[in-house]
Amino acid sequence: MLYLRNNKKYIFWLLVFFSFAGFLSATYLTIEYYLGKAPECSLFEGCDVVAKSKYSQVGPIPLALLGVGYFLSLLFLFLAFLDAKKEIFLKLAFVLSCVGVLVATVLIWLQFAVIGAFCVYCLVSDISSIIIFLLLLTQIKYKFKNTT
Amino acid sequence: MANKKLTKKERYEIKKQEKLEGLKKLEQKQKAKRFLFWGVALLVIGLSIWGIANWAMRTAPDYENKTVQEVAQTDWTKGNPQAPVTLIEYSDFQCPACASFFPVVKQLLEDYPDEVRFVYRHFPLRSIHAKAQLAGQAAEAAGLQDMFWEMHDMLFIRQSEWSSGNHKDLFIAYAQELGLDVDKFKEDLGSSFTKDRVDQDFISAQQANLSSTPSFFVNGNYIQNPRTYEEFKDMIDALLTE
Secondary structure: OOOOOHHHHHHHHHHHHHHHHHHHHHHHHHHHHHHOOOOOEEOOOOEOOOOOOHHHEEOOEEHHHHHHHHHHHHHHHHHHHHHHOOHHHHHHHHHHHHHHHHHHHHHHHHHHHHHOOOOHHHHHHHHHHHHHHHHHHHHHHHHHHHHO | OHHHHHHHHHHHHHHHHHHHHHHHHHHHHHHHHHHHHHHHHHHHHHHHHHHHHHHHHHOOOOOOOOEOOOOOOOOEEEEOOOOOEEEEEEEOOOOHHHHHHHHHHHHHHHHOOOOEEEEEEEOOOOOOOOOHHHHHHHHHHHHOOOOHHHHHHHHHHOHHHHHHOOHHHHHHHHHHHOOOOHHHHHHHHOOHHHHHHHHHHHHHHHHOOOOEEOEEEEOOEEEOOOOOHHHHHHHHHHHHOO
């Protein structure tokens, strides 16, 4: 069984925290995308080559917007779990997170190996996805231990 | 007896009611708690979207207060001097975004050999790109041997190499590869002449109120950086049909 133990409650708040962090950075990237700023190096910030690369969109949809949907869904699922304590929310979040962690890994690889530049906001989202997946994994493991 | 019985019943009723009321209160309390929980969550999400949008808008570039110095004899220009469109770029050799624009501008000049005149000006962002100033001087030193554009291309193509390596040695190696007089190049690389040339452009960028690279001016007007080659092309086409 997958259930919430009192001493583990902080994990769910951590999940809320990381999905919120991912949501914030994805929102910022989406707004930047729609403001239509092209890549530039600024005196005060880095160079937004990654966020403006050809990998930054899937067809006509910016990847960042998909990120907003993804993190917002996770955020609501975690909040719903904290509120209603129904494990279905956590299971759904885990399925979503499996997809998210794969995408995040590919995006980090693209930044490292293909584009050769980093975008801080993209990395915040990618790393949040990975941490969420790992945190959820500790809960799923717990389920296996109890059912076997 | 009847009184006693009634009191018992009464007491039972009161107890029952108290219990029910207690449950009801608890339910209401829980409901209020849930309402507060979701209310706060939605408020935080809404406020953060609003905050981020505001912040992003405030950092959007200002197009009005940017005026550029006219093209001078001392500028590095490429293309037809009588071209109807003059494209001025303020750029930094170490800036990855500038390197990503390099093939775009190159393509544009190939497609519009007579219609577009291109001007390159230095705007090394020294605070974030420590090697950009010397890279500008390397292009100027090559320019003294009439190879400015060759070095310009080389610096963008091999940006990742010299940005992470020993840049000074690499610039000298590039000069050698381009067939320049290496001794003269070495001397010019550190000279006050090449330094002043880069600095003059830097000052003109500051006077134009620029804070980022690449920054483009088309026929004297500051433009928002086009996101694709097609956007750039459409803009030039629109100017040519005016």
